[in-house]
Amino acid sequence: MNIPYFPSRTYRRNFRRLQRQFGLLVLFNLFLLDSYGQQTISKTPVFVGHLQDSLGEPISGASIMQRGKGIVAVSDRHGTFRLHLVKTTAILVQHVGFEALELDVRATPDSSQQHWVMKRKSSFLDMVTVTASTLPKELRQISSSVSILQKDAPELRQLQSIDEALSYMPGVMVDRSRGLTTTGTHTGVILRGTGSANRTLVLKDGVPINDAYTGGVSEWNSLATNSIERIEVVRGPGSSIYGSSSMGGTINLVTQKPTDALLLGADLRYGSMNTYQASVKLGKRFAKRWGAVAFAEYKATDGYAYMADSLWKDYYQKPQTSLLNINTKLTYDFDNGGTLAATADFNRQKPLTGTSILYDESSMTGNYQLRYQNNKARFAPDILAYYNVQSRMTTALNWNAKEEAFNSTSYLSRVPLDTYGIIAKVSHRVGINDLTVGADLRFTEVVSRKEYPDKGMQNFNGRQDFVSLFVNDDVRFSDKLHANLGLRLDHWANRDGYFFDNLSGKEVTIDYDAARSTVLTPKVGLTYELLTNLRLRSVYATGFRAPAAYYMYNAAPLGSSFRLGNPELKPERMRYAIDFGADLQLMEQLELSATVYTSEYSDFLAAVLIDPEEVPSYFDPGNLPVRQYINIGKVGLWGVESAVKYRVSSALTTQVSYFYNQSEIKKYETNPEYVGREMSDNPHSIYSAALIYDHPRVGHASIWGRHTGAFFGDLENTVEKKMESVTVVDLKLARSFGPIGVNFTVNNLFDKLYFGSYTSAKSYYYAPARTILLGINYNL
Template structure:
């Protein structure tokens, strides 16, 4: 049996090259693990100097957590803030960046919500059917465009390599929670077909106080993928996805500064499509891809089942990319050129037909991308990327990225530098509900610069890695408030924000089947809204965070214990508009699987086993101790 969950940096699989900095070890991979986000093309993990973490299927199944955001708490440099119960708004901050400063992909489709604040609705993402979670840290706009300031989150769904597969699970437990799903696929030399259907329903609890109304959550997600090698040179790909979820939540009393029971709910629907044709010539040394990706998102807000308002967004992306590779002796050169044309549309509607927030907006961006990569037979690799964005609503922007990695025996040196941008969201530019919030059409994109450097060691199943990082942010989009008109808005800050820190991770094989993994992040994140004024600590970013995982695997059963440690963070009491401190906490997950047959497991999971008081957003309490059990099969 495979070990359960591994949280390692610079770790190595026996007899394989050491993976790059700060990554979760891959247990079920080929001898050359790959990354799909560190370059515009798939490359080996050992060929990038950028900090990457990966969680693969064995780890996902080991903990059997319901949402992808639960796994992100175990990744260095990632802070997760959940506003109360399951399905409530959840924000992801990478290395101290803002919640809308990262891009999320599912099977290559950019899933950030164009109908909201530009963030990916990570609270809607079920873990069933996900095979790999990859997190790239640091500015990546030169590759992937706007919002990739903190980094990139990429997810891949399960698909067969050859033959057929069928899998499923069913779990139930505390808070009236039931989750389940089924998936399968079939593949041969020319075609691969896969799909999943998953669902989750929970009665929830009251995040405002004990004994109040329960805030439940329901989610149904369907995903399908077909890849067909029409001829030896031409491959066609089609991916489709749809999710529909409803989250019930409390209102907020701005007089008392605490949530209050209200019959509020948000229905979130998102449909995505990717169609691609790839032509490989000259024995695969020259590849050209043409693709179309479309995302439609709706967020509908109701009170006591009565419509209040909604926002609808669309994103269409056409991409043309060509890559040529040349081998000269022990050197491999790769050169990529790409054209991205992105069109976004936004509609907001209020129950009041005269509301100022009723609007329709549209914008377009055309981008040119170039990337060069070099790799050598002795393990040295480097890359450079350049991107120029041409916008019809605000200023054009140019971003760059450089990275390099050099092995010296069992030691690896790695470094990267990049710049990033975050375009204003539709909410920022044009306003949103209520009408007392006004957008600012004169905003300019936020800009960031980041650098990192680290050293790692790996030998005999043990590893250790240290990475230092430093980043700043200018033109940050901040909230404003006019006390005379009681109108809220946004503006570009004249000051700058700084984010620096260190990520440390290690792995040790204690005995056969028994593995210990640890990680720690120190983050110093500060904001300066007005040039020349004092810096203040950024809210909801812990100065200290980390994780510890102890895993045992045998032929009869698997056991896993994973602790996600979150240090004290600052926040704001919006009733008094004063800073508050959120206390530190540790979430301990205990999970196990009894293999009653080679294809059937009985599973059990305990979340927050220490019954810690979890508050990620001021006045909203998290769930306490919960227990769940179920069955899992694979054919």
């Protein structure tokens, strides 16, 4: 029989005491281990990283992987993550929208936070624009229709002039009727069929270069073609940011800055019409903070007979042209992240052309800028001061049939133009808002002196000043929904208007009253990222253009008519422009972009025929018909812009663009019969296409074609002045052998004979026939 064992009371008491002592010992050891662990962790260096994109925006949700351990951290909404490291460790940072980042990192006890920039996966929506907003923004956050050409774009290869690169963009019409021989004052770029080049604002590094004489861009050739970093085209009114002239759109020519790598290159080309083109470039950052870069370019051509044989006389002068550009930039980087940049440009152009009158012209232009920027500051400043000076001189000589020489002076002309100003703005992030507040002061002076030997003088001058305030806000409602809001107040004044004429033997002096007004231009735009590769956008914007001095005060023959100024002109107003668009990218191969727009502008300026009896008696138009500049009514526009780019392979790309525009005069105060007619210089459709092969070992080959539809040469829509449709094809070839390359260009490959512009009832100007250029270049 088994009898159960029951421990004694003394034994049980001693056992319980032992349990308590053992438990206390275990707890004490656990405490020691925990303390030791805490001390060990506290002694382990902490690495703090911060992830951001190219615009400084934090990247949240990125995975940080450590070799052998997998994911060890995830970046928070501020883009920050922390790692405990005891030695140099290889980590991999991954995010669905960015390229992977591999780094070897090591933390020390005194480590400070390190910032890493992740590059977005290849997408044209990730390109950054500095023109469509007051702050640099990715295209996916911009509501406007924007095109960007980077310096390595095939459109920027082997150029004769910068505006040539714009010919293949939807919504853009380039008017360079006589090729390189076209002087700067006769070159025009028209956006969205607005009918005039001076309704497009052109910037150089953010500074308007439209002159105060006519409001157009007088010197499209004033920048060396090899100095361009990129060209940005923003379609639709941009007056909420830039003020006057941005009605059809804005073009910004962004020049190169010095880089850490040495920039060294030279290019020499020669071809048809005895055309020379040579350029050099040199630049580099040095001494840690300084940087300098310089570009120089020289062009010359003998021109061609630009009229039909039946109109061209033996003594007519082919339009010879020579051009020199020098563009320089000096930069200095401060400790606080700010940069100071000083820019100095010089341009000299000497065209010579003539029929019964020989025009021996010379123009010199100087552009100077001083700019301080600090995008890293909490209140980011951007202060830009500039001064542009230009002088145009013309000697007009009559043909002397008896002596068979141009030896009788018709007139001597000199037109100096001075423009100076300052654009100051400060940007600050407040919650979901990127807010910019700024002021823009611009002052211009125009002086026109024209002397007719043995007859007298005819002079005019005036000033045009702008005082402007603006506020812009880029709102980030979510990762998908963004808004662009803008409002600008411009007060402009044309003053000191003066006219002097003694050609009739009696002095006529006129002091014009000042003209001024205040214009408010708002903008509201939305973008929605439906998918990571698909955005929808819409925008409502307004614009205006103040009348320039030439249209207000000048009175002189121009072409086939006598032009009479009007000191009572009002600003043209883009009452509204509404866009709806979409941009899509598929598998990094196919890019699609399309925009439908409608707009209306009023008080548009045009030179209309008036009764000679309405001309003041102190003007003598001779037997010429008289046209006076007046604000005559309303114009309605609507159209479609579209572009497709498909990468067949890594080396082969094809692209197509289509632009359709319909214009209609809705109101014409002086002649109701004009209502329903089309604006001049406005083709209904423009097609362009290109096939581009670019391989680093094989070379570059591309063929470009563009079709421009028919359009009228005048507001009367005269059938005899209608420009017929035309299709032109260009070819570019290039091959590199190390740092040395050769290139071959054919413009108008099939030698198409067509009219580039209409000038009078008896003469059309032929565009250049087939031209061939052969070049050699060196790039370090």
